[in-house]
């Protein structure tokens with residue numbers, strides 16, 4: 204049975220990946236920050252699920268983390284909304300420290316476990332705002348861009364031990380993070396999508412679960428959004 208580590212497993216994409224992976228008969232260690240209810244409910248049905256509390260700002264491995272991990276999928280994160288001219292250095296630094304610094308620390312903690320894994324994969328969920336930017340999301344976009352640089356560097360550094368590292372831009376998903384946005388913004392995202400509708404959590408989950416079975420793909424960005432860049 205494959206041993207998966209899914210950060211942000213308590214909500215949105217991470218939760219969907221957790222459920223689908225358990226149905227695929229994987230063992231799943233899924234992290235939560237503040238809302239473990241969905242994971243503990245799911246655990247009643249799947250004994251192969253291990254929920255663990257993890258704060259991204261200082262993700263220390265606990266005895267609940269498995270010694271061997273075949274694939275780690277990093278979904279944990281939150282958006283920070285603030286116009287750049289109103290942003291404070293402290294808040295900007297805190298967001299970067301949590302999301303980019305925390306992802307780096309998480310990767311360091313995962314490395315020895317992935318080294319022992321079979322066909323090991325690390326998948327980092329970033330955002331197309333890393334390349335496109337987003338009004339009011341300077342800190343978020345900067346941290347997501349940093350994740351791209353981090354992942355591409357890890358793909359080079361960890362290739363010698365066989366760890367594949369890839370990046371996902373999931374596109375706009377209907378999750379807790381985005382459903383709170385004004386409907387005009389959501390309608391604009393739909394309108395700019397060539398298919399006229401956004402991707403589904405199920406399809407993104409299926410793509411990632413396929414990616415972690417591949418043998419020869421590393422250092423790549425997969426943009427799963429059908430908005431076409433104009434530059």
Ligand SMILES: NC(=O)c1ccc[n+]([C@@H]2O[C@H](COP(=O)([O-])OP(=O)(O)OC[C@H]3O[C@@H](n4cnc5c(N)ncnc54)[C@H](OP(=O)(O)O)[C@@H]3O)[C@@H](O)[C@H]2O)c1
Nearest residue numbers: 211213214215216235236237238259279280375376378380
């Ligand atoms: N939704 C979108 O349209 C979209 C688009 C592009 C990229 N993304 C990225 O895709 C990923 C998943 O998004 P989502 O929409 O599925 O998000 P979501 O439903 O809001 O779930 C976020 C997950 O991250 C955890 N989390 C948040 N802040 C954390 C922290 N400081 N420390 C530890 N865990 C933390 C949450 O834990 P608790 O719930 O337990 O607190 C939750 O499990 C995120 O990284 C997001 O930025 C999302």
